[in-house]
Amino acid sequence: xxxxxxxxxxxxxxxxxxxxxxxxxxxxxxxxxxxxxxxxxxxxxxxxxxxxxxxxxxxxxxxxxxxxxxxxxxxxxxxxxxxxxxxxxxxxxxxxxxxxxxxxxxxxxxxxxxxxxxxxxxxxxxxxxxxxxxxxxxxxxxxxxxxxxxxxxxxxxxxxxxxxxxxxxxxxxxxxxxxxxxxxxxxxxxxxxxxxxxxxxxxxxxxxxxxxxxxxxxxxxxxxxxxxxxxxxxxxxxxxxxxxxxxxxxxxxxxxxxxxxxxxxxxxxxxxxxxxxxxxxxxxxxxxxxxxxxxxxxxxxxxxxxxxxxxxxxxxxxxxxxxxxx
Amino acid sequence: xxxxxxxxxxxxxxxxxxxxxxxxxxxxxxxxxxxxxxxxxxxxxxxxxxxxxxxxxxxxxxxxxxxxxxxxxxxxxxxxxxxxxxxxxxxxxxxxxxxxxxxxxxxxxxxxxxxxxxxxxxxxxxxxxxxxxxxxxxxxxxxxxxxxxxxxxxxxxxxxxxxxxxxxxxxxxxxxxxxxxxxxxxxxxxxxxxxxxxxxxxxxxxxxxxxxxxxxxxxxxxxxxxxxxxxxxxxxxxxxxxxxxxxxxxxxxxxxxxxxxxxxxxxxxxxxxxxxxxxxxxxxxxxxxxxxxxxxxxxxxxxxxxxxxxxxxxxxxxxxxxxxxx
Numbered sequence: 001x002x003x004x005x006x007x008x009x010x011x012x013x014x015x016x017x018x019x020x021x022x023x024x025x026x027x028x029x030x031x032x033x034x035x036x037x038x039x040x041x042x043x044x045x046x047x048x049x050x051x052x053x054x055x056x057x058x059x060x061x062x063x064x065x066x067x068x069x070x071x072x073x074x075x076x077x078x079x080x081x082x083x084x085x086x087x088x089x090x091x092x093x094x095x096x097x098x099x100x101x102x103x104x105x106x107x108x109x110x111x112x113x114x115x116x117x118x119x120x121x122x123x124x125x126x127x128x129x130x131x132x133x134x135x136x137x138x139x140x141x142x143x144x145x146x147x148x149x150x151x152x153x154x155x156x157x158x159x160x161x162x163x164x165x166x167x168x169x170x171x172x173x174x175x176x177x178x179x180x181x182x183x184x185x186x187x188x189x190x191x192x193x194x195x196x197x198x199x200x201x202x203x204x205x206x207x208x209x210x211x212x213x214x215x216x217x218x219x220x221x222x223x224x225x226x227x228x229x230x231x232x233x234x235x236x237x238x239x240x241x242x243x244x245x246x247x248x249x250x251x252x253x254x255x256x257x258x259x260x261x262x263x264x265x266x267x268x269x270x271x272x273x274x275x276x277x278x279x280x281x282x283x284x285x286x287x288x289x290x291x292x293x294x295x296x297x298x299x300x301x302x303x304x305x306x307x308x309x310x311x312x313x314x315x316x317x318x319x320x321x322x323x324x325x326x
Numbered sequence: 327x328x329x330x331x332x333x334x335x336x337x338x339x340x341x342x343x344x345x346x347x348x349x350x351x352x353x354x355x356x357x358x359x360x361x362x363x364x365x366x367x368x369x370x371x372x373x374x375x376x377x378x379x380x381x382x383x384x385x386x387x388x389x390x391x392x393x394x395x396x397x398x399x400x401x402x403x404x405x406x407x408x409x410x411x412x413x414x415x416x417x418x419x420x421x422x423x424x425x426x427x428x429x430x431x432x433x434x435x436x437x438x439x440x441x442x443x444x445x446x447x448x449x450x451x452x453x454x455x456x457x458x459x460x461x462x463x464x465x466x467x468x469x470x471x472x473x474x475x476x477x478x479x480x481x482x483x484x485x486x487x488x489x490x491x492x493x494x495x496x497x498x499x500x501x502x503x504x505x506x507x508x509x510x511x512x513x514x515x516x517x518x519x520x521x522x523x524x525x526x527x528x529x530x531x532x533x534x535x536x537x538x539x540x541x542x543x544x545x546x547x548x549x550x551x552x553x554x555x556x557x558x559x560x561x562x563x564x565x566x567x568x569x570x571x572x573x574x575x576x577x578x579x580x581x582x583x584x585x586x587x588x589x590x591x592x593x594x595x596x597x598x599x600x601x602x603x604x605x606x607x608x609x610x611x612x613x614x615x616x617x618x619x620x621x622x623x624x625x626x627x628x629x630x631x632x633x634x635x636x637x638x639x640x641x642x643x644x645x646x647x648x649x650x651x652x
Contacts, residue, residue: 022348024370028438043603044350093358112354273643277369277636279603314647317599321640 001245002150004196007157010057014158017089018053019045021159023304025168026275032292036302039288040163040186041278043310047081047113049284050159050186050308051146055082057155058144059090061074067092069208072141073189078236078309079146082181084115094141095135097128103285103313122269132159142230147185148243156186160193160203163304167198174200175299178287181214181239184246190306191253201304206287208234208262213241214250215257218284223247233316236283236309258290258297265289269320272307281312327571330522333483333515336383340484343415344379345371347485349492349630352601358618362628364498365614366489367604369636373407373439375562375610376474376485376512381408383481384470385416393418395466400454402428404562404635405472408520410441421461423454429639446540474569482512486519486529488632493524500526502581502626504613506634507531507540508563510572516632517579526574527630530581532613534560534588539567540576541583549573559588561640562609562635584616584623591615595646598633607638608646 024039042050060073070093073083080096087094094115098107099122111117118135120126136143145152163177163244177194179187184205205214210230217224232238260268267281268289272280280288283312287305291298292322350365353620368376385397385639396419399409406422413420420441424433425448437443444461446452473480489503491615503520505513510531517529533541536556543550551567558564586594594615598606606614613631617624 019348019350020475022345022370024345028435044348048603109354163461270640273605273640277374277605279599279605314599314650316594318644318647319645324640 002153002157002189002192004192006150006154007161007193009152010151011158011161013060014053014056014155015057018158020162021045023170024276025054028275029058029089029271031293033303034295037291038170038302038304039276039303039307040159041307042159043278043280043284043307047078047085048309048311049078049082050156050306051078051082052085053158054155054185055079055086055144058149058151058295059086061151061261062142064189066142069140069142070094070103071144072097072136073131073144073146074132075146075170076235077106078109078311080106081113083144084110084113088114095141097132098292105313106311122313144287147183148245150245152191153185153246155189157193159186161197163190164194164201166196167201167304172302172304175302175304176200176298177203178206178258178303179203180237180284180287180306181207182239182283183243184214184250185243186306187254188246188249188309191249195253204251204252205257206290207237207257207259208232208265208286209259209281211238212257212259215259217242217247218251218257221251234265234283234286236281257293260286260289260294264293266320267323268292269317270323273321274324278307279310279312279317280307280308282316284309327484328426328518330518332476332480333487333519336477336480337484340379340382340481343382344484346488347371349496349604352600355618360621361630362498363513363617364628364630365602365633366485366630367633368485369604369606369633370608373404373411374635374637375408376482376632377404377405377408378411380478380481380511381405381412381470384475384477385409385412386568387477388468392468395468396420397470398423398458398462398467399470399472400458401472402561403432404440406432406436408438409470410436410439411427414440415441420531423458426638431639432637433469441641454548454552473509474571478510479515480568481515482517483515485512485632486516487523490520490523490584491518493527493630498628498630500626501628501630502624503527503529504532504584504616504629504631505529506563506610506613506632507533508609509569510540510576511569512574512632512634513530513580514572519573521579528581529579531576531583532561532616533583533585534558534591534609534612535585538583538585539563541585543568543573544577544580544583547577560591560612561611561613562607584620586612586620588617590619592646594618595643600650601648604633605636605638605643606633607635608642639640
């Protein structure tokens with residue numbers, strides 16, 4: 001189980017590799033939100049999302065002999081790139097199983113980072129688990145899960161250590177920390193770091209409508225799933241349910257979940273463009289959208305929001321910018 | 327005259343106010359450029375451009391009695407916002423003379439920062455100098471020039487102190503530092519800082535076509551102007567000629583100027599979006615464009631580029647993104 005000592009150890013392994021992203025703000029956003037809004041822009045992290053932290057943490061935690069045989073991951077996007085880059089840095093093989101209909105750019109980027117990409121036919125019913133199991137056995141690869149993996153959670157938690165330190169430097173001693181949430185790796189990691197380092201700061205998961213499994217699970221005290229078949233713009237955070245490891249941590253430490261619409265995520269992307277000069281992807285903008293457009297659900301005097309990633313195609317970004325013309 | 331001790335003093339006055347922007351990179355940009363490319367993203371600075379450094383430096387250098395009467399500046403954009411924010415922080419009046427046809431957003435932002443905006447009819451032949459002189463005399467305001475002003479150059483030079491320190495931390499001991507250049511305030515400030523702190527790094531001004539006054543002036547050893555009447559996308563760097571104070575500094579310290587097309591600036595903006603998750607304005611992307619598309623003019627083993635600002639309207643940004651679809 002991930003605990004604060006694992007997060008601190010991950011921070012040591014990540015030092016000099018992961019970027020320490022800044023803490024930003026804008027008076028214009030404060031005005032919209034009605035309270036000070038601080039931004040932790042993990043879109044500026046290597047590979048364009050916080051997933052590099054977890055990937056590097058997990059790969060660096062393997063014993064050298066195991067690591068040398070290589071790693072394998074399932075992902076259509078950010079986790080793929082995070083694991084691929086970490087493996088490339090260690091000079092070990094990475095196999096990433098991606099759906100055939102994954103965005104071409106994400107496939108190309110993952111290949112460019114030296115990974116072997118194996119495409120599977122999601123629609124045709126091919127099982128990525130079967131493909132992965134076979135490859136894993138044949139080559140002795142280690143599976144790096146995207147969130148329900150203690151060393152991945154520890155890596156994402158280093159974001160929380162930085163937030164705690166930066167909040168202290170800015171004199172923020174009470175705030176809700178709004179976290180873009182899929183399976184809960186980033187949220188639970190940040191929650192553990194804040195528990196130890198900044199007890200006045202409380203993590204709250206933020207999700208898109210129709211993928212509010214974490215909010216509902218927290219409300220009802222048990223893991224709930226999303227109805228199958230839903231889709232949406234926020235591809236980075238569309239997970240079926242909270243993780244078995246991440247949920248108990250969130251249940252113990254997090255405040256209530258917040259839920260935003262795809263349109264609110266697009267408007268938050270546009271404001272990040274205009275006021276912060278940052279590129280956010282839809283799933284990476286849900287926490288900022290919650291801060292800006294759901295202030296009535298927040299009691300804390302200030303908020304800190306992750307922008308968890310910026311890997312967005314230009315046509316979706318243009319849709320976001322169009323909200324500025326309205 | 328600005329010297330390194332003035333830059334160091336400005337850095338002390340800016341500490342805790344100006345942001346220390348990070349130094350970023352991307353393997354994808356290295357590949358395009360054929361050498362390591364590092365980015366100093368001043369678009370992440372307060373007000374969205376490096377101009378806040380010069381504004382805060384100049385306003386903070388005034389004696390309190392003079393400062394209390396207020397400051398005045400001429401600007402259609404970034405300098406306006408930099409001075410307005412600095413004045414607001416000190417609680418002193420700022421009057422900004424802006425052309426009637428300045429972008430509405432820049433006028434609105436400047437007003438939102440508490441400045442009194444006086445619009446003049448550029449096309450109708452009104453003289454902003456006459457308007458400014460009258461206001462200055464009547465109210466005892468101090469004029470803050472956009473670049474030919476020692477304390478402004480000192481403020482911009484703090485960017486160079488950070489570059490020198492960050493380059494050392496990354497082990498970069500020889501590089502061309504490509505700087506987006508209008509009147510030369512940022513370029514000359516960085517050049518002075520590098521001379522003192524990083525002698526293996528050399529500043530080079532980068533300009534858009536038809537506004538290559540600094541490149542030509544450096545080549546011919548004397549101040550040359552741009553032909554009147556030219557226009558272009560790179561509004562932040564469209565100045566008529568190098569400054570009387572900035573030019574001698576650039577002549578003594580800078581390498582040859584580089585010149586890029588508006589189309590190259592747009593393509594660099596698109597790559598900053600895709601690979602760095604940063605919003606650059608056209609004039610703020612000319613240095614990155616030079617690094618990516620004019621590598622044959624560079625002998626240095628590595629380059630460091632400023633992205634000097636990100637205050638761009640969404641329609642121009644969409645034009646930049648369209649270059650990704652080609």
